[in-house]
Amino acid sequence: GNSVTQMEGPVTLSEEAFLTINCTYTATGYPSLFWYVQYPGEGLQLLLKATKADDKGSNKGFEATYRKETTSFHLEKGSVQVSDSAVYFCALRPTSGYALNFGKGTSLLVTP
Amino acid sequence: DTGVSQDPRHKITKRGQNVTFRCDPISEHNRLYWYRQTLGQGPEFLTYFQNEAQLEKSRLLSDRFSAERPKGSFSTLEIQRTEQGDSAMYLCASSLVRGRRGPYEQYFGPGTRLTVT
Numbered sequence: 001g002n003s004v005t006q007m008e009g010p011v012t013l014s015e016e017a018f019l020t021i022n023c024t025y026t027a028t029g030y031p032s033l034f035w036y037v038q039y040p041g042e043g044l045q046l047l048l049k050a051t052k053a054d055d056k057g058s059n060k061g062f063e064a065t066y067r068k069e070t071t072s073f074h075l076e077k078g079s080v081q082v083s084d085s086a087v088y089f090c091a092l093r094p095t096s097g098y099a100l101n102f103g104k105g106t107s108l109l110v111t112p
Numbered sequence: 113d114t115g116v117s118q119d120p121r122h123k124i125t126k127r128g129q130n131v132t133f134r135c136d137p138i139s140e141h142n143r144l145y146w147y148r149q150t151l152g153q154g155p156e157f158l159t160y161f162q163n164e165a166q167l168e169k170s171r172l173l174s175d176r177f178s179a180e181r182p183k184g185s186f187s188t189l190e191i192q193r194t195e196q197g198d199s200a201m202y203l204c205a206s207s208l209v210r211g212r213r214g215p216y217e218q219y220f221g222p223g224t225r226l227t228v229t
Contacts, residue, residue, distance in 0.1 A: 004154075032216070034217065036220075042222060043116075043203065043220045043221055043222040043223050044155070044203065044205075044220040045220070046217050046218075046219065046220075049217055089154050089155075091154070093216065097168075098143065098145075098160060098168070098207075098209070098216065099145065099157035099160060099168065099170070100145075100147075100155070100157065100205075100218060101157075102154030102155050102156070103154050104152065104153055104154050105152075105153070105154050
């Protein structure tokens with residue numbers, strides 16, 4: 001079946017540090033891949049997406065590249081800010097379906 | 113675009129009671145989804161609608177759960193005879209789907225947090 005695996009958190013970084021949150025997936029065909037962010041007390045917000053191999057999604061300084069050969073969609077940001085503290089979810093939409101499969105989420109805390 | 117809204121934001125109920133949640137999707141979106149999120153976990157799919165038709169239901173959606181979208185606009189999710197295990201955040205999302213291809217990104221509401229005592 002379809003599944004998403006994210007690195008365990010929490011991740012604690014100092015402001016301006018480089019961020020990587022690993023995400024790998026299991027799915028047949030070419031799923032669409034997403035990163036969502038959930039700030040404390042709020043709902044999920046779509047951060048970025050990619051629909052085919054080698055696509056790079058980007059938004060607000062965050063990037064992720066759809067790697068078919070490694071079935072990965074790692075989230076990166078060159079310089080994190082305190083305001084980036086949140087829980088980040090990797091998700092896939094299967095080729096033949098519409099329901100999203102989410103990872104367990106990775107909590108990020110950025111300290112000044 | 114006013115976003116997806118959900119009501120209520122919080123609900124505390126006693127075990128055995130029935131509860132109903134409402135979701136209003138983004139106005140032009142034809143698909144509406146319900147997910148459940150427990151603490152420390154990612155959202156899990158429950159069901160989705162294309163306009164007023166319920167097209168898919170997860171095995172998580174037991175007989176005590178029922179969802180409707182009577183006019184293809186807002187949706188309700190009812191849980192009958194609530195159990196403590198039903199305590200979770202219930203999330204609604206919507207998307208605009210045309211044809212068979214596309215990411216069809218889903219936009220989420222703030223959720224309804226249910227606590228069953």
